[in-house]
Amino acid sequence: MITVLVVDDDPLVRSALGLMLGGQADVRVVGEAGDGRAGIAAAGELRPDVVLMDIRMPVLDGLAATIELRRRPDPPHVIVLTTFDADDYVLRALAAGADGFLLKDTPPPEILEAIRKVADGDPMLSPSVTRRLIQQVAPPDSSRSGQAQERLACLTEREHDVALAVGRGLSNAEIAAELYLSVPTVKAHVSRVFEKLEVTNRVQVAIVVHDAGQA
Known part of the structure; x- marks a missing residue:
């Protein structure tokens, strides 16, 4: 319920x-x-x-x-x-x-x-909404690029793949299909990405990916 x-x-x-x-x-x-x-x-x-x-x-x-x-x-x-x-x-x-x-x-x-x-x-959030949101709240800023790249560097290879997919606005089911993973496995990876990047939602992950120039 x-x-x-x-x-x-x-x-x-x-x-x-x-x-x-x-x-x-x-x-x-x-x-x-x-x-x-x-x-x-x-x-x-x-x-x-x-x-x-x-x-x-x-x-x-x-x-x-x-x-x-x-x-x-x-x-x-x-x-x-x-x-x-x-x-x-x-x-x-x-x-x-x-x-x-x-x-x-x-x-x-x-x-x-x-x-x-x-x-x-x-x-x-659809990918188009995610992109619009990032443009509004996180316009390009070279001073943030290095910091964002360092934050992404702490992720494992699979977590990095998941973070990039989250940054594109994909749902857990869509990420699972794209990366050939189960949905529960994707959820576990997303949780670890949140923890390592110290964020609370997927939009904030997208902003980090955007700042790192990997969107």
Whole structure:
């Protein structure tokens, strides 16, 4: 069972998401909150697997709330919600540690797919979104290139292959098919890449690969 916390300042959005997710056998909404600060408190109490996080909210916005959640031990997966796909807050939230983003008019089946994928450790980012994100938050900078190359050098050959594939926006299943590995093996490699590069999500891996000139 995947447990979900909905954080949005619009009660109608919270209600709609609750009704939609409530009919699923494998997904359960365990709570909701109307601002980022309340969302952080609820996440600490309820320990959800996935948080659906609005961006523009009172008291504490979704960007700041996402950053704070990702700094905690064993944090939940975070999918940010927005009205605009070009919203700079979304790009910054993803770079800060969110696992993906959804537009608020996303069809219900796609929202469910995103929740399931993120809960399973896969990204909710297409390669085109990953490239756009990197262009926004990590423009070319030669001063970072050497440092990024040193960070990648600490990886084993197989971990390096996996990191490059993550940098291209591939899912675990796609990496498994490309490298002739099982999905559980890919997940283990991704976890070690996160640990060695000291990052919290796949976008940050992509930024390191990009900075190293290996994208």
